Amino acid sequence: MTEGIDDQKVHEWLIANVQDLQGPFTYERVAGGRSNLTFVATDAVGRKLIVRRPPLSHVIEKAHDMAREYRVIAALGSTPVPVPIARGLCLDRAVTGADFYVMDFVDGFVPHTEAEAASIDDRRGLSRNVIDVLGDLHDVEPRQVGLGDLGRGTDYVGRQLHRWQQAWELMKQRDLPAMDEVHRRLSAIVPPQQRIVIAHGDYRLGNMMVDADRITGLLDWELCTLGDPLADLGYLINNWADEGEHAEWSSAPTAIGGFAARTEMLDWYGDRTGLDLDDISYYRSFAYWRMGCIVEGVYARFLQGAYGTDHGENVSSFAEAVVRMSEAALEHAPTP
Structure with a gap:
């Protein structure tokens, strides 16, 4: 099990809520996040998605509001601002212990250094x-x-x-x-x-x-x-x-x-x-x-x-x- 992701339950949610996916999935945590946690989910044929969830503990609701973050990305999808396509929001904490949302993986690189x-x-x-x-x-x-x-x-x-x-x-x-x-x-x-x-x-x-x-x-x-x-x-x-x-x-x-x-x-x-x-x-x-x-x-x-x-x-x-x-x-x- 990936820390922060319930592999089986998230697998089931993704299959049920995001189109054109084929399980099973692998999950890799993206380094560099200092607040919410980010994972790359890759399906059986190589399609990649991003999964975002709050930290594992000591969560401040207003500071780690997945629904709010998802809402912003989804709203800006119709504007010239380049945002990933929002694919789904899960508010059922029984799935992986916290709210999370899913968006498309975007090709490119992040110039950190x-x-x-x-x-x-x-x-x-x-x-x-x-x-x-x-x-x-x-x-x-x-x-x-x-x-x-x-x-x-x-x-x-x-x-x-x-x-x-x-x-x-x-x-x-x-x-x-x-x-x-x-x-x-x-x-x-x-x-x-x-x-x-x-x-x-x-x-x-x-x-x-x-x-x-x-x-x-x-x-x-x-x-x-x-x-x-x-x-x-x-x-x-x-x-x-x-x-x-x-x-x-x-x-x-x-x-x-x-x-x-x-x-x-x-x-x-x-x-x-x-x-x-x-x-x-x-x-x-x-x-x-x-x-x-x-x-x-x-x-x-x-x-x-x-x-x-x-x-x-x-x-x-x-x-x-x-x-x-x-x-x-x-x-x-x-x-x-």
Whole structure:
């Protein structure tokens, strides 16, 4: 039995709910996930699907809502945003101990590291496509795709500051004064929100399936809600290292060179959307701080065994990453 998958019961569910499959299935857990668990299910004739489920324990319902994530992917299937085809949602926890959903496997590769970066000829085109896809996502009218009630939308950053500070207090494994100071500064003056958009929440190359210079699948929608477009942009820019630069917590494949510079990415997005980017440093601080809260929760769940025994991770690296993120957040935070 694959840890996290009841092979026989999931087999029966797949045969009953997804067309044109032939059992038996093999299941392989995809490395790199830090929250929900992802598996590749391969049937007897080689057809591949993706199965997503929450962690094995210490699940926070709102943070690991499979129905919500499935709903977003299914809704965006009719838009220019490249998402895998949604195939089915299982809310019967008797099948494998948790809700799960199934979507198509998308060909391509995920550029997690410099070694996995796109070829030199494709990097600049991919850079532009990253901005174009973000613009396409932010252009989607939520009500037109049935997502008008996905979130409140207004005062996104203010609400996120409140939510993640609560999560920080609940999940933190030690005191980090920089995290508290950044929260104080960000809360003191929140820039006016210019638009309400579908915000991905984790928009970076490590959550994109890529083929040559195009994104073939935008993945990991668990943080998606209605919110502030500049929160997505600030987060992307934090993960978009210039050539030779070190990113604070990601492997930053763009540091290898050949990709567009961070300033170009900002210019392209500004031209594409017409939004005022004068406060982008604030949003970068917010993105570092929020990710520090999220990674502290991941660290806590590793310590509690929520990811099972075969994760192969250096758990202490997560604690160290939170310290670096808090310092980067403080560097970009507005002065008191």
